[in-house]
Every structure is written in C-alpha cells, then in structure tokens.
Amino acid sequence: MTDVITIENLVKDYGRVRALDGLNLSIAPGEVHGLLGPNGAGKTTTIRILLGLLRPTSGTVRLFGEDPAAEAVALHRRLAYVPGDVELWPNLTGGEAIDVFTRLRGGADRSLVESLAERFDLDLRKKGRTYSKGNRQKVALVAALASEVDLLVLDEPTAGLDPLMEAVFQECISEAKAAGTSVLLSSHILAQVEVLADRVSIVRAGQTIETGTLAELRHLTRTSVTVTTEQPADALADLPGVHGLAVEDGQTRFEVDGEHVPIVLQHLAPLGVRSIVAHPPTLEQLLLRHYGTGDGVPSASAPRPAGRARPAEPARPGHTSGATSRSGR
Amino acid sequence: MSAVVGARPTSPQASNGRPSGPFTGTGKLLRFMVRRDRIRLPAWVIGIGIFVPYFFTAFETLFPSEAELAELSAFTSGPMIGLLGGPGYGLGEGLSYVTFFTALYVVYFMLAAALMNILLVSRHTRVEEQTGRAELIRANVVGRYAALTATLIMAVISNAAVTLLVLGGLLAFDAPTSGSLLVAVGVGAFGMVFAAVAFVCAQVSEYSRVGSALAGAVLGGTYVLRAAGDMSSEHGNLLSWLTPYAWSQQTRAFVDERWWPLGISAVVSIALIVLAYRLSDRRDLGAGLRASRRGRASAAPWVTNPIALALRLHRGGIRGWVFGLVVAGLVYGSTTGPFVDSFADMTGTMGEMFTTGPDPVLGYLNTLMVMMVIAVAVYALLAVMRVRAEELDGRAEPVLATAVSKQAWLAGHVLVTALASIVLLVLACAAMGLTAASSTGDWSLVGELTVAGLVGAPAVLVIVGLACALYGLSPRLLPIATVVVTFSGLAAFFGELLELPEALLAISPWHYTPAVPGEAITAAPLLVQTLVALVLAAVGLLAFRRRDLVAT
Numbered sequence: 001m002t003d004v005i006t007i008e009n010l011v012k013d014y015g016r017v018r019a020l021d022g023l024n025l026s027i028a029p030g031e032v033h034g035l036l037g038p039n040g041a042g043k044t045t046t047i048r049i050l051l052g053l054l055r056p057t058s059g060t061v062r063l064f065g066e067d068p069a070a071e072a073v074a075l076h077r078r079l080a081y082v083p084g085d086v087e088l089w090p091n092l093t094g095g096e097a098i099d100v101f102t103r104l105r106g107g108a109d110r111s112l113v114e115s116l117a118e119r120f121d122l123d124l125r126k127k128g129r130t131y132s133k134g135n136r137q138k139v140a141l142v143a144a145l146a147s148e149v150d151l152l153v154l155d156e157p158t159a160g161l162d163p164l165m166e167a168v169f170q171e172c173i174s175e176a177k178a179a180g181t182s183v184l185l186s187s188h189i190l191a192q193v194e195v196l197a198d199r200v201s202i203v204r205a206g207q208t209i210e211t212g213t214l215a216e217l218r219h220l221t222r223t224s225v226t227v228t229t230e231q232p233a234d235a236l237a238d239l240p241g242v243h244g245l246a247v248e249d250g251q252t253r254f255e256v257d258g259e260h261v262p263i264v265l266q267h268l269a270p271l272g273v274r275s276i277v278a279h280p281p282t283l284e285q286l287l288l289r290h291y292g293t294g295d296g297v298p299s300a301s302a303p304r305p306a307g308r309a310r311p312a313e314p315a316r317p318g319h320t321s322g323a324t325s326r327s328g329r
Numbered sequence: 330m331s332a333v334v335g336a337r338p339t340s341p342q343a344s345n346g347r348p349s350g351p352f353t354g355t356g357k358l359l360r361f362m363v364r365r366d367r368i369r370l371p372a373w374v375i376g377i378g379i380f381v382p383y384f385f386t387a388f389e390t391l392f393p394s395e396a397e398l399a400e401l402s403a404f405t406s407g408p409m410i411g412l413l414g415g416p417g418y419g420l421g422e423g424l425s426y427v428t429f430f431t432a433l434y435v436v437y438f439m440l441a442a443a444l445m446n447i448l449l450v451s452r453h454t455r456v457e458e459q460t461g462r463a464e465l466i467r468a469n470v471v472g473r474y475a476a477l478t479a480t481l482i483m484a485v486i487s488n489a490a491v492t493l494l495v496l497g498g499l500l501a502f503d504a505p506t507s508g509s510l511l512v513a514v515g516v517g518a519f520g521m522v523f524a525a526v527a528f529v530c531a532q533v534s535e536y537s538r539v540g541s542a543l544a545g546a547v548l549g550g551t552y553v554l555r556a557a558g559d560m561s562s563e564h565g566n567l568l569s570w571l572t573p574y575a576w577s578q579q580t581r582a583f584v585d586e587r588w589w590p591l592g593i594s595a596v597v598s599i600a601l602i603v604l605a606y607r608l609s610d611r612r613d614l615g616a617g618l619r620a621s622r623r624g625r626a627s628a629a630p631w632v633t634n635p636i637a638l639a640l641r642l643h644r645g646g647i648r649g650w651v652f653g654l655v656v657a658g659l660v661y662g663s664t665t666g667p668f669v670d671s672f673a674d675m676t677g678t679m680g681e682m683f684t685t686g687p688d689p690v691l692g693y694l695n696t697l698m699v700m701m702v703i704a705v706a707v708y709a710l711l712a713v714m715r716v717r718a719e720e721l722d723g724r725a726e727p728v729l730a731t732a733v734s735k736q737a738w739l740a741g742h743v744l745v746t747a748l749a750s751i752v753l754l755v756l757a758c759a760a761m762g763l764t765a766a767s768s769t770g771d772w773s774l775v776g777e778l779t780v781a782g783l784v785g786a787p788a789v790l791v792i793v794g795l796a797c798a799l800y801g802l803s804p805r806l807l808p809i810a811t812v813v814v815t816f817s818g819l820a821a822f823f824g825e826l827l828e829l830p831e832a833l834l835a836i837s838p839w840h841y842t843p844a845v846p847g848e849a850i851t852a853a854p855l856l857v858q859t860l861v862a863l864v865l866a867a868v869g870l871l872a873f874r875r876r877d878l879v880a881t
Contacts, residue, residue, distance in 0.1 A: 044880070051729070053726060090536075099628035100641075103633045104633075129536065
C-alpha cells in the first residue's frame with residue numbers, strides 16, 4: 001500500500017533563507033505521526049507544502065501518491081486541516097465558518113458537527129471576532145473532525161485549549177485512528193504526542209534529525225534509575241554508560257545509556273536491591289537533547305559539563321517545564 | 330473589606346491622602362499616549378500642514394499670473410466648486426491664490442484633519458478596550474474618565490498643532506492674517522467636531538471598527554449633504570448649514586469675514602463630548618451600548634462554493650456601498666434642476682466647461698456620472714484589498730486547504746467584485762437619473778443615466794482586472810492600483826486644466842469611456858476595455874496560481 005505522505009529531501013528557500021534543508025517524512029496509512037520540533041524548525045512550512053500552498057524549491061513530495069500542488073483540489077477532498085493559528089471571519093459565526101469549511105471540502109454530517117460542538121463545549125452562534133483563541137481553535141477542530149477524510153493534518157491543534165478540551169481532543173483523535181484515519185500531528189505538547197503518536201519525527205533547522213516509533217527513539221537515550229541498596233552503590237559510577245550518579249538519603253540516582261542497561265543490572269543485583277524505580281526517558285528529554293545541542297548528534301547529548309559530579313536530575317524538571325510552557329503559548 | 334464600612338471618606342481623598350476621582354491618572358495616561366504616538370501624530374500633523382506650501386508652490390508654477398488663475402476659476406465655479414470644494418466664496422472679484430486655495434482646497438485639509446481625529450480617538454479609546462489593554466490600565470490607580478480625558482487632550486493638542494501649521498503656511502505665503510486665522514481655526518475646529526463625533530461613536534459598539542466606520546459614515550454623509558447644498562444654491566443653503574463643513578467654510582475667509590459659524594462647531598463639539606462622557610457611564614468597560622448579537626448556528630444553504638463564499642464575505646460591504654452611492658446619486662441628481670436654472674445666468678466661459686455635449690444639462694450629468702465611476706473604482710480597489718487581507722490575515726489558508734483551488738478562490742472574489750461594481754454603478758446612476766428627471770421634468774433622463782452606468786462599467790472592470798493582476802503577482806504590488814485610481818480620478822477633473830500630456834491621460838481607464846449621457850455610444854472602446862479587463866484578470870489568476878501563498 002502506498003504511503004499517505006512521502007517527503008524526500010525536501011528543500012524550501014524563502015529568498016536567501018533556507019526554511020527546509022533536505023527534510024524527510026513518511027506516513028503509512030492509518031498511522032498517527034507526531035511531528036516535533038522547535039519554533040522555526042520548518043513544521044508549518046512542510047505542512048503548507050503538503051497542502052500545495054507553497055511550492056518546494058526541490059525534493060519530492062507525494063500526498064496519496066500524487067503531487068500536492070498539481071492535484072490540490074482532488075487531494076484536499078481526502079484531508080482536513082487545522083492550522084496552528086486559526087483566523088476566522090469576524091462577521092461570520094463559528095457555525096457558519098464550520099459549514100463553509102466542511103461544504104467546500106465536500107460536505108459533512110450536520111448532526112456530527114453538533115455533537116462535536118457539544119463535546120468541545122463550543123457555542124456555534126457566536127461571531128468570529130468574539131471568539132477567544134481557544135474557541136477559534138475549536139471551530140477549526142470541529143470542522144476538521146466532522147469531515148469524513150482519510151488524513152487529518154493538524155498543526156499544533158490544541159494550542160490555547162484547556163486541559164479538559166485537550167482530553168476531548170485526544171479522545172477524538174483516538175476515535176479517528178480507530179476508524180483508520182491517518183493523522184499528521186505537529187505539536188509542542190509532548191504528552192499529547194506520547195499518548196497519540198505511533199511514530200515520531202523530530203525536525204530541527206529544516207531537517208529530520210530523528211524518526212521512528214517512540215520505542216525506537218528511546219533506545220537512543222538514557223533511563224533514569226533510582227535505587228535503594230543494602231551496600232553502597234558508588235562504584236556503579238565507573239561503569240560505562242552511567243552518568244550523573246549521586247547518593248542522597250540512602251538513595252542512589254543515576255542515568256544509564258540504553259544499551260548499557262543489562263550490565264548495570266548485573267552489577268546492581270549483588271548489592272542487595274531493596275527498591276528500584278526506572279523511568280523511560282520522556283519525549284521531553286528526547287527533545288531537550290536535540291534542542292539543547294548544536295548538531296543533534298546523539299553522542300553530543302547532555303550539555304552538562306558541570307553536571308557530571310552533581311546529579312543532573314534536579315535540573316531537568318526545570319528545563320522540562322520551561323519547554324512545556326513555551327509550547328503552550 | 331468590612332473595615333471600609335463606616336470609614337467612608339467624606340471628601341474624594343484616598344486613604345493615602347492623594348486625590349482620587351474619576352479623572353485620576355489622566356496626566357500619566359496622556360504622557361503614555363504621547364509616547365505611543367510620538368511618530369504617528371507628528372506624521373499626520375506635518376503631513377497635513379505640508380500641503381499648504383505645496384499647493385501654493387504648485388499654483389505659482391501652474392498659473393504664473395492671476396489672470397491665468399481667473400480663467401481657471403471660471404472653469405471651476407458654480408456646481409463644480411460646490412461638488413469638489415465648498416460654498417465658493419472669493420472666486421469672483423478679488424480672486425487671488427489665497428481665495429482660490431480657500432474655495433477649492435481647504436476642504437481636503439478639513440477631511441484629513443477629521444480622519445486624523447477619528448483614528449486617534451478610536452485608537453486610544455475603543456481599540457484599547459477591545460484588545461483588553463484598557464483593563465490592565467484601569468486596574469491601576471486610574472479614574473473612569475481618565476482615558477477619555479487624556480484622549481480628548483491629545484485631540485485638542487493635535488488640532489491646535491494642525492491649526493498652527495496651516496496658519497504658518499498661509500502667513501508664509503503672505504496671506505492676510507485675519508483670513509488665515511479663520512481658515513486655520515476652521516480646519517482645527519472641523520477636526521475637533523469629528524473627534525467629538527468619534528468619541529460618541531466609540532461608545533456605541535464594542536468593536537473599534539464599527540465605531541470608526543460610523544464616524545467615517547458621518548464624515549462622508551455630511552459631505553454629500555454639503556455638496557448637494559453648495560451645488561444647488563450659490564454659497565450653499567440650509568443643507569450645507571446642517572453639516573460641520575459649513576461651520577468652517579461659511580466664515581467667508583478673505584472675503585467678508587465672520588467668526589460666528591465657528592461658534593456652532595464649538596457648541597456641537599462640547600455637546601457631543603458631554604454626551605460621550607454620559608454614555609461611557611452607562612456601559613461597562615469593554616461593552617457596547619448595544620449588546621453584540623448572536624448569529625445563526627449554520628451557514629445559509631446557498632454558501633456551498635467559492636463564489637458564494639466570496640459573496641457572503643463581501644455582502645456587508647456591498648450593502649453599505651449600495652446605500653451610500655444610491656443616496657449620493659439621489660442627492661446629486663436633485664441638483665440638476667437648480668443647475669438648469671443657474672445656467673441661464675452663466676457666462677460664455679462657463680458653458681465651455683461642458684464641451685462634451687451640446688446640451689449643458691447632459692454635460693453636467695456626465696460630470697456627475699464620471700464621479701460615480703471613480704467612486705465605484707474606489708469600491709473595487711477596497712474590495713480587492715479585502716481579498717488581500719484574507720490572505721495576509723491567514724483566513725485564505727484554511728479555505729485553500731479544502732477542495733478549492735487557488736484560481737477558483739481568487740476568481741470567486743474577483744467575479745463578485747466585478748459584478749458588484751457593475752450593479753453599484755448602474756444603481757447609483759439610475760438613482761441620479763431619477764432625481765435629475767424629477768427636478769427637470771425630463772423623464773428620459775432615467776433611462777439615459779441607467780445606460781450611462783452600464784457604459785461606465787467597463788472602465789471600472791479595467792481597475793478590477795488591474796488590481797487582480799497586481800495582487801496575483803504579489804500582494805505588495807496592489808498599491809500601484811491605488812496610484813492609478815488616484816491619478817485617473819484627478820486627471821478626470823483637472824487633467825485638461827493642467828494640460829497633462831495625452832500620454833499621461835491615456836493611463837486613465839475612463840479617459841476612453843464615451844461621455845454619456847450626451848455623446849453617442851460607440852462599442853469599440855467598451856469592447857477594448859472589457860478585453861483589457863479580462864486579460865488583466867487572467868494574468869492575475871495565472872500568477873496567483875504559480876506564486877506561494879504569503880504566510881503569516
């Protein structure tokens with residue numbers, strides 16, 4: 001079966017500025033694919049090229065196996081798009097805007113629109129100019145989810161939604177996925193991607209620097225371990241792949257590279273383990289590794305020159321929450 | 330909270346001993362506003378003032394002697410001056426550069442001053458509330474009248490600055506002092522009246538655009554009334570006196586000067602400002618006097634394709650223009666009868682003004698028809714600018730992500746604009762024909778003017794096509810269309826006076842339109858205009874298809 005989206009070596013120049021620099025992306029039918037990257041990484045540009053709104057400078061782009069610029073109209077019948085910054089007509093109500101979008105796409109079940117509006121707690125009778133950012137986002141989401149399409153293209157779709165609505169959104173996407181709809185989900189909300197995405201591509205400076213399932217990506221990073229042992233576990237610090245080991249209140253905390261986990265476990269067992277907690281890396285940690293470094297090469301991870309002696313763990317939540325709140329804006 | 334009970338201060342003194350009334354914080358807000366507008370307002374004031382020396386320098390170049398000026402003024406007197414200038418004092422005996430300037434050009438300074446005030450008031454009152462910034466400000470130690478009062482002071486300062494600059498400009502060109510004062514204060518007073526109008530309008534709706542559109546409608550509507558008054562009787566009549574224009578123009582500066590009309594401006598301004606303060610007390614911060622209505626939950630069944638969507642989006646604007654131009658048409662048409670009466674008294678030179686037709690009435694109506702063509706061209710231009718705003722504000726993107734091609738999207742908007750232009754022009758001209766016929770008793774004018782509207786339409790379509798082509802190539806090129814419309818508009822009225830070379834006049838699309846009513850209608854220019862319009866539109870559609878959507 002042909003992939004829903006195939007992008008190979010995509011380059012896009014705006015004058016002298018290179019927005020995309022050899023980006024690759026592929027999405028299989030029925031897959032929910034998370035597109036992650038910092039602002040300006042090229043996520044929105046990629047989506048606009050996929051929609052045929054921008055023309056690529058070079059590279060191959062195929063949507064359902066076709067050229068998105070040449071076959072825009074036919075292809076757009078099969079997809080629905082939610083922009084990151086939804087702008088509505090000030091004098092049209094949300095309900096009118098939803099009808100405009102769904103009808104121009106080929107029509108939608110009106111009762112579905114109403115039930116979605118109810119789930120998202122959206123007042124369809126308000127004029128576009130009176131909606132808050134979150135409500136404008138809901139209008140676009142309802143219009144997209146009400147259409148029967150093969151592909152949903154969502155560009156940071158829940159920016160401005162409150163956590164309750166975020167949960168409704170996740171439900172809706174899960175339902176769409178169950179119905180076999182493919183989803184391209186560009187997002188900053190990592191928890192959302194972790195819950196929804198089958199595969200993830202991390203984009204940075206116009207290039208795909210990592211792609212794969214979450215499990216595959218986690219191989220590339222470290223597991224955080226907290227153990228309480230009967231005998232001191234300081235010696236673990238000398239093992240290859242162990243980082244930032246610290247002892248506090250009888251607990252030993254350290255991080256270990258994915259491929260060295262088995263050896264560390266072998267060394268732990270004789271020390272008399274009373275309790276052990278191991279966290280898989282969150283996507284935030286994955287992203288921090290890529291955003292925090294200049295080249296995105298895995299070996300250059302963890303730019304913590306002073307962090308070797310002290311545990312790095314306490315510093316992390318701070319960084320992490322910083323990244324999350326930025327994405328929430 | 331409960332501690333406050335019983336400790337209510339008897340004088341408006343806050344607990345820290347500093348005064349706190351409804352005006353508290355006005356000074357600080359004023360300084361803040363001055364800082365925010367430190368570039369914009371001086372630009373407006375200087376932009377208005379600089380045209381005084383500009384016009385005088387231009388006059389001296391164009392008409393080296395006052396004899397040549399006298400020839401010109403014979404050309405632009407009577408209804409023409411009423412339409413374009415004002416009551417037309419000082420164009421007869423004692424004509425000079427100064428009186429010519431006052432009769433024909435000062436009205437544009439007044440319009441500019443009014444626009445400056447409308448935008449200033451809207452910017453500092455309603456826009457602030459709408460964006461929620463006023464809430465931040467009011468949460469501090471700021472009285473409920475502080476923002477209004479600070480804006481009022483800003484308006485007074487700005488109008489005083491305009492007055493001083495205009496005065497300085499006139500004095501620099503050796504205009505008599507008392508007349509110069511009258512003209513300059515007249516411009517400032519007119520600005521102040523519209524500041525007051527804008528204050529009231531800003532209270533009515535919670536949307537700044539509605540408020541400034543209302544104030545703009547007052548500016549335009551009173552212009553039409555004034556023109557009707559000034560056109561139908563020499564030096565205006567009651568209609569003119571109903572408008573703020575007269576209160577500044579009827580001071581008869583440099584002729585038989587009188588100050589008292591300016592008093593009306595002062596009284597009206599003060600009354601409106603008091604009204605605005607009262608209204609502001611009757612509503613909550615951020616709210617309008619009229620609650621915003623909820624609309625329909627689903628779109629009308631006919632909105633199913635790009636053309637219908639374009640029509641839905643342009644509908645409000647088209648309705649407003651139909652109303653405005655039909656009213657203007659009715660008013661202007663009704664001046665035909667008085668024109669016929671006054672024509673009997675006109676000298677031979679005056680008759681030359683209407684060289685286009687054997688019948689002076691038809692020539693007069695042709696002048697009015699050309700005005701309508703230009704007004705509709707302005708509509709067309711603004712409509713295409715709205716299309717551009719759809720793209721630049723990001724509303725085009727989600728539509729283009731549906732099964733609507735880029736060409737279909739643009740074609741829908743352009744088609745609606747083109748059809749609306751034709752309908753507007755025909756309706757406006759028909760309305761003009763109706764009152765022209767009733768005021769002269771010649772009922773064939775209704776048909777002739779309706780046909781004239783149709784004959785004028787291809788010229789407007791050229792503007793639609795041009796705007797489409799420029800926009801299709803790049804949104805940044807659209808201002809070129811504005812330049813073409815402005816130039817062609819001026820060329821239609823002043824081109825022959827200024828002896829512009831044929832090559833320049835050829836730019837104007839309505840230069841080729843048969844002078845109807847009056848002249849025989851020839852098909853060739855109309856076909857060529859239509860063809861040019863179609864080619865330009867096609868260029869625009871093809872170019873738009875090929876170019877990237879401008880991302881926000």
